[in-house]
Amino acid sequence: MLKRKNRLKAKTAFKATYNNKNVFSNDLMILYVGKLKEDENCPTRVGFVVSKKIHKRAVVRNRIKRLMRENIRLILKNNLCNNINLYQSLIFTAKNEIIDKDLIEIRKSILILLNKIANKKI
RNA sequence: AGAGCCGAGCGAGUUUAGCGAAAGCUUAACAAGCGAAGGCGAGGGUUGUGAGGAAAGUCCGGACAGUCUAAAUAGCAGACCGCUUGGGAAAUCCAAGUGCCCGUGAGGGUGAGGAAAGUGCCACAGAAAAUAUGUUACUGCAAGUCAGUACAAGUGCAACGGCGGAGUAAAAGCCCACCGCCGAUAUCGUGAGAUAUCGGGCAAGGUAAACCCCGGUUGACUGCAAGUUUAAAUUUGCAAGAAGGUGCUAUUUCCGUUUUGUUUUUACAAAAAUUGCAUAAAAAAACGCACAAGACAGAUAAUUAUCUUACUACAGAAUCCGGCUUAUACCCGACUUUCUGC
RNA sequence: GCCCUUGUGGCGCAGGGGUAGCGCACUCCCUUGGUAAGGGAGAGGCCGUGAGUUCAAAUCUCAUCAAGGGCA
Numbered sequence: 001m002l003k004r005k006n007r008l009k010a011k012t013a014f015k016a017t018y019n020n021k022n023v024f025s026n027d028l029m030i031l032y033v034g035k036l037k038e039d040e041n042c043p044t045r046v047g048f049v050v051s052k053k054i055h056k057r058a059v060v061r062n063r064i065k066r067l068m069r070e071n072i073r074l075i076l077k078n079n080l081c082n083n084i085n086l087y088q089s090l091i092f093t094a095k096n097e098i099i100d101k102d103l104i105e106i107r108k109s110i111l112i113l114l115n116k117i118a119n120k121k122i
Numbered sequence: 123a124g125a126g127c128c129g130a131g132c133g134a135g136u137u138u139a140g141c142g143a144a145a146g147c148u149u150a151a152c153a154a155g156c157g158a159a160g161g162c163g164a165g166g167g168u169u170g171u172g173a174g175g176a177a178a179g180u181c182c183g184g185a186c187a188g189u190c191u192a193a194a195u196a197g198c199a200g201a202c203c204g205c206u207u208g209g210g211a212a213a214u215c216c217a218a219g220u221g222c223c224c225g226u227g228a229g230g231g232u233g234a235g236g237a238a239a240g241u242g243c244c245a246c247a248g249a250a251a252a253u254a255u256g257u258u259a260c261u262g263c264a265a266g267u268c269a270g271u272a273c274a275a276g277u278g279c280a281a282c283g284g285c286g287g288a289g290u291a292a293a294a295g296c297c298c299a300c301c302g303c304c305g306a307u308a309u310c311g312u313g314a315g316a317u318a319u320c321g322g323g324c325a326a327g328g329u330a331a332a333c334c335c336c337g338g339u340u341g342a343c344u345g346c347a348a349g350u351u352u353a354a355a356u357u358u359g360c361a362a363g364a365a366g367g368u369g370c371u372a373u374u375u376c377c378g379u380u381u382u383g384u385u386u387u388u389a390c391a392a393a394a395a396u397u398g399c400a401u402a403a404a405a406a407a408a409c410g411c412a413c414a415a416g417a418c419a420g421a422u423a424a425u426u427a428u429c430u431u432a433c434u435a436c437a438g439a440a441u442c443c444g445g446c447u448u449a450u451a452c453c454c455g456a457c458u459u460u461c462u463g464c
Numbered sequence: 465g466c467c468c469u470u471g472u473g474g475c476g477c478a479g480g481g482g483u484a485g486c487g488c489a490c491u492c493c494c495u496u497g498g499u500a501a502g503g504g505a506g507a508g509g510c511c512g513u514g515a516g517u518u519c520a521a522a523u524c525u526c527a528u529c530a531a532g533g534g535c536a
Contacts, residue, residue, distance in 0.1 A: 003141085005164095008419075047419065048419080058437085058438050059436095066422095069141095070425095073141095
């Protein structure tokens with residue numbers, strides 16, 4: 001689980017991130033990106049969405065969320081990707097294909113998405 | 123070898139870095155600042171603790187909260203229930219039994235009051251589908267729109283008992299045995315009922331998960347997104363604006379029937395606090411909410427090696443309890459029964 | 465979380481115990497120089513699934529699955 005300060009919680013923050021219209025996707029998930037940070041010390045907030053349409057059972061949805069969170073936690077801790085620190089907020093929305101994927105596959109997918117942000121900026 | 127039934131379990135501890143909430147400790151952190159407030163700012167250790175048998179479905183019953191401005195008694199209406207006894211706050215609940223159905227059996231299932239209170243329905247087929255009937259028939263002679271009969275055939279889910287005998291012109295519970303049915307009595311049982319004996323001569327088609335009747339229980343509705351408190355804000359329009367008030371009726375109580383002026387009172391005149399509905403905009407926090415889970419983008423997860431049946435099913439608490447139903451892998455422990463072999 | 469509604473031909477809907485229907489769409493034929501419109505004929509359904517009541521169930525009862533809606 002992420003630390004409290006890294007969680008995206010407020011409803012308005014979610015709306016703001018969606019309205020920024022900076023969207024990337026691949027096979028497993030969709031990534032919504034918020035605005036650039038003005039202050040470096042401000043923590044990046046990350047939200048996760050797993051719709052009920054993806055799977056009926058709460059157990060499966062919870063597991064997907066937990067795997068995604070664990071990945072982000074490891075990335076933040078080990079500084080695997082610098083892009084993640086540039087933005088105020090990120091939202092990961094799961095797709096159908098993410099069911100039954102393990103930790104490492106999801107990590108790869110997340111890193112690919114984060115690199116896409118970098119490419120676009122240049 | 124197969125089957126039935128009952129009960130228990132849903133891993134253990136280890137490495138690394140983590141999460142929720144609680145109580146201590148610590149830190150400049152009870153800071154400045156922001157905010158109506160909660161709080162954000164705002165961290166670091168320690169201690170013990172952190173999903174299920176169904177947490178699910180939301181099918182019942184409660185607790186709790188609000189609305190119907192209160193409450194009791196009787197009746198009506200409505201809703202629910204429907205074999206017996208016991209348990210239980212109650213329940214479409216549980217246990218033990220009775221009858222019926224299924225199974226070789228252990229055992230399982232069961233919405234199981236009333237069809238002689240009334241009404242409705244019973245397609246097609248069939249003569250006839252309900253106060254039974256006479257289509258094809260059978261027998262007799264006086265040969266007829268005659269008399270006797272309802273055995274046999276046929277239709278159908280269902281046709282005023284079944285099967286066998288005796289009997290007759292041909293026949294029929296007309297008579298007889300057995301079975302079924304109905305009634306009475308006796309015995310056993312708290313009871314649902316069971317058994318036996320006697321009698322009747324056979325009446326009473328099915329359907330009440332059709333209306334209904336009978337008996338019993340019961341204020342109704344809405345549901346924690348109920349609701350309470352605090353703070354800020356509060357558009358426009360309509361109606362009511364003072365008399366009645368439980369779903370209805372009756373009776374008894376209870377609550378209420380404003381303020382000001384004139385006035386002994388009655389009465390008259392004036393005022394609008396307030397309430398309801400619709401619409402627009404905006405929605406913050408706490409309580410409800412948890413004495414060993416407990417939030418509000420919502421905690422149980424990842425990883426290393428090992429033991430074990432166990433990296434394997436169904437599956438994730440959201441106000442809380444009692445049940446039911448449905449989904450389920452694997453393992454352990456009882457008991458019972460059937461078949462085969464010795 | 466709590467409370468509701470609906471499942472019938474490809475699509476939209478009727479039917480509320482007795483042979484499953486309507487409109488549009490589809491196929492074939494007629495009409496036309498050709499197309500549309502029009503006319504005629506036809507195909508397509510175990511009524512979401514599983515039990516029960518009944519002689520008989522799309523219909524009544526129970527369970528279950530799916531889709532949709534509402535509630536501060």
